[in-house]
Amino acid sequence: MVISIFIKDHKDKMTMKLLEFSKRFKDEGSCEQYLREVREERGIICRECGSHEHYWDKYHKRWRCKECGSETTLTSGTVMQGSKLPLMYWFTAIHLLTSTKNSFSAKEMQRQLGHKRYQPIWEMMHKLRSVMGLRDSQYQLTKAVELDEAFFTTDNEEIQKAKDKGKPLKRGAGSQRQSKVLVMVESEATIPTKKSHKSRKAGHIRMVHMPDLLSETVKNEAIKAIDKESQIIMDDSKSHVKLDGEFKGTEKKVVKPEDAPRVLPWVHIAISNAKSMFLNLYHGTKDEYLQSYLDEFCYKFNRMYFGEHLFDRLMIASVTYTPAFKHRIYNKNITLSCG
Ligand SMILES: [Zn+2]
Known part of the structure; x- marks a missing residue:
């Protein structure tokens, strides 16, 4: 090849x-x-009896359990x-x-x-x-965390229906094309140096595709992603009202749109980087697959200093998880699920 x-x-x-x-x-x-x-x-663990003892069957290229004889393929x-x-x-x-x-x-x-x-x-x-x-998803964000919402342009069934009926699409944040995403980034205050003028340093990031931005939905997702002992930095949006009292501290700032990149620097850098990745690659991303692309973006963002070790890290994750990925046969309306 x-x-x-x-x-x-x-x-x-x-x-x-x-x-x-x-x-x-x-x-x-x-x-x-x-x-x-x-x-x-x-370590290989037998799915039938839980034994850790196996031998390698080189002819069939699989392990056999020493206890019960069950086989585990590569x-x-x-x-x-x-x-x-x-x-x-x-x-x-x-x-x-x-x-x-x-x-x-x-x-x-x-x-x-x-x-x-x-x-x-x-x-x-x-x-x-x-x-x-x-x-x-195994990792919870800690310490100081910037939190904000972003809107990504996608295609979804609502758009298809509107197009089929010849209806015009809505404009602005309420548009059917705008998928809602909750963005959370660990952000540590630093003293700007000659090399870097940034006043905050980014740690881990999480992006979650949201069905809506109601304060209850935002609260539930934030609780899953962020450690309770953290300090949340955010604007005074209605979506954030239920976050008070859920974390050690909440710092709400009245932010004019033009000041947002300064007050919440890392969520805005992350949002604009993620959007440019989508623009380059996934023109017409379907709303239902948005999370998948966000996962890739965040995984790489979280490991930007791993360098060549990233291959081995993803390989280890790949042998650890069997995603229950539900998909449709592309361009057909048949739903399948594969374990
Ligand atoms: Zn066994």
Whole structure:
């Protein structure tokens, strides 16, 4: 398989990493070997009897339980479970998703892999994004947290219905195209230095696609994402009224729209970076898949200093989670669920 990627700003770095990747994973066998090692390091647990004792059956490429004889395949219990795609595809996708700040559309990934069908590649990408979301959901934001809402332009069934009936679409924040997102970023006060004029440093981030921005809904999501001992920094919007008393401190600021980037710097940087990623890649993102793209954005934001280790980190997460990814067959109204 030949991977030909040209990325303006990262050309040298990217080429180097591509060479390393293709040396490390030159065929299906080297991917199997790596997967086996990663899983054995974490320990194989028998689904039937719970035993940790297994031996490797090299002819069938799977583990057998020493207690009850049950078998565990290389991909069972991982994000790859049930997939008919070669491991090379999964490894390449994990590599491409973790090697640059940019993302890849499923169309581009399909082109790079030279695969005939779009649907399995699209599904693979969404499953990997689900893993990123599952991994990040284990972490609660702490200390000082900036909180605000953002609106992302998407396509959804309401728009389709309005179009079918020939009705004009609404404008502004109430528009059917505006999907609501709650954005929360750990933000630590710092003293600006010569190198950086920023007065706050970002930590972890969480973005949640919201059905609405009612104060009760916002409160419930904030409680899930943020530790109770935290200090919340936000504007005095009606959506935030129920956050008082739920956290150690709440700091509400009266913010004019033009001052928002200064008062809540990191939520605004994150929102504008996430929006430019969507604009570049996912023109016409469906509202129902927005969370998946947000998960990828946040996963990378949270690990921006991991460098080359990001591949191994996502690989570990990929063998840990089997996302219950529900999807539709692309462009058809059949709903399937895959475990
Ligand atoms: Zn067993």
